[in-house]
Amino acid sequence: MVHRITLFHSIDPRGGKVGGIETHVRLMLSRHPDSVSMLLVGIDERGDLEIGKPVEIEYDGRSIDFLPVVHIPGDSLHAAARKITQSVTLRFTLGIMRHLLTIRRLAAGDTASTEIERFEQAIPARLIGHPVVQLVHNEGTRGDKMDSLLGRHWWLHRLSEKIALALASRVVGVNPSIIARYEREMPRIARKSEFMTVSVDTERFPAAPFPTTDVFRVVFAGRLDAFKDPPLMFETLRRLHARLGGKLEFHYVGTSDPHRDKEFAAIEPFTVRHGFQTGEGVSAIMRDCHAGILTSYFEGMPCYLLEALSSGRPVGAIRLPQYDPLIEAGVSGFLVERPEDREAAAEAMADGFARLAADIAAGRLDPGAIRAKVTPYSVAVQLPKLFERHIALGRVRSPARQPGAASPANSRSH
Structure with a gap:
């Protein structure tokens, strides 16, 4: 039947x-x-x-x-x-x-x-x-x-x-x-x-060791809709770039035009735009990066989050309740409560990513432990x-x- x-x-x-x-x-x-x-x-x-x-x-x-x-x-x-x-x-x-x-x-x-x-x-x-x-x-x-x-x-x-x-x-x-x-x-x-x-297709998104480059790479995959708060994302990355002495790349996978948000101009010089990618393409890009970023006002359960964690990549995010079982400080990333002040939010996010970069460089994060977070999904x-x-x-x-x-x-x- x-x-x-x-x-x-x-x-x-x-x-x-x-x-x-x-x-x-x-x-x-x-x-x-x-x-x-x-x-x-x-x-x-x-x-x-x-x-x-x-x-x-x-x-x-x-x-x-x-x-x-x-x-x-x-x-x-x-x-x-x-x-x-x-x-x-x-x-x-x-x-x-x-x-x-x-x-x-x-x-x-x-x-x-x-x-x-x-x-x-x-x-x-x-x-x-x-x-x-x-x-x-x-x-x-x-x-x-x-x-x-x-x-x-x-x-x-x-x-x-x-x-x-x-x-x-x-x-x-x-x-x-x-x-x-x-x-x-x-x-x-x-x-x-x-x-x-x-x-999440854990077979298509296998965990891999972190890239050995000293340039910290942050990746985001998906549409840059208003509820994703791209201005906060871009401002966070601008501050992080300064914090890391210019050793930062932002990898964007998707078809949205980031230029519609004026904050993108400041990070465009160190942004790599990959356009549309198949699942295999997204997976390869994630494995070549160090961490993911989420700044949304609301979400269901982002596939991008699950795919990043499946790839063994920690994620820094503005906290939403559904992220709590997945993003654990010291294991799979960090969460920041959204303050009313945008400047404070960007500063807190940049601080979190600077610590994340240091933890990865020091070998304190394990891609296998990060991936284990998404096994139930x-x-x-x-x-x-x-x-x-x-x-x-x-x-x-x-x-x-x-x-x-x-x-x-x-x-x-x-």
Whole structure:
């Protein structure tokens, strides 16, 4: 018996969109068990596919079915929408609705379920007719720094959340604070919710000895969205560069333009921009650096953090509660409480990194001990649990209630 999972996300598996959610989606596509077949409903980033027509593609050695429902060029994916009509999420959701009958046909299997990463896709996901697993990746609150339209239309986000949580068969929050809020504010939702972080591919991100260069290298991988607080990150690095007598490099992996924050000008001379990288590329860059940095106002559970620790690299971060089990002083990095004064925050972060550089140079940090922090979050430990949740939900559905038999091309084991 083959279980069919339909996954909605505004991604082209052949494209270059990066981020924690994208990493999770790619792991679902590449690490599904033989008893599961995957249908990705996504976007055509290149403009070379017929919209609404399914294609079978190979992704990371695995065969998946891919249905593009809208064409959105890759360069449009990296800029925050300023108007509703520019919203990638809205355009993608409308594309799903236009091709809902095709999705219903392709989504059928011996048993089946649907997974969504965004609240906005909850209604079309439910209309497919299968149980829905809703992943909740962020816990931002009204007033938090945001690039997207959510910052100006927070009420719409909260409305979408309430609808999505009500329609979901299972809710998975990627950090404990998300589940704690549901227990506090929505006890009925909490009863069908669980905590499970995104997973880290520890095989792709192996630990390695620290590079022997006397130039301290700090790496960040991901988008430079406003909630990541790039100005604080850049100011920290400027101060650290002075503290270390110029022996500092900042390695940025991602497609955002750092020039939109004026603070970047001061660190540009010692910044190496790597652009988009595959997982293997990110892994190689991390192993060639000494430490990672996080300055976000809020997060779910950053894949970048897990990948850095898996690579044996400590991380200095503005503290968020979900970091506490992972970042331990003297073992895997340091945490700084966010003060109200930005100057104080940058100074405290620079002090922490200066101590970290000294500890690494003196051999006081062990990459193996750092990597051990993420063992419970590895793909091998966590993804089987998530796939089992999908399969268990599918079993409670009678075959007679499936919305149509799958065609042979879409019911095989991949």
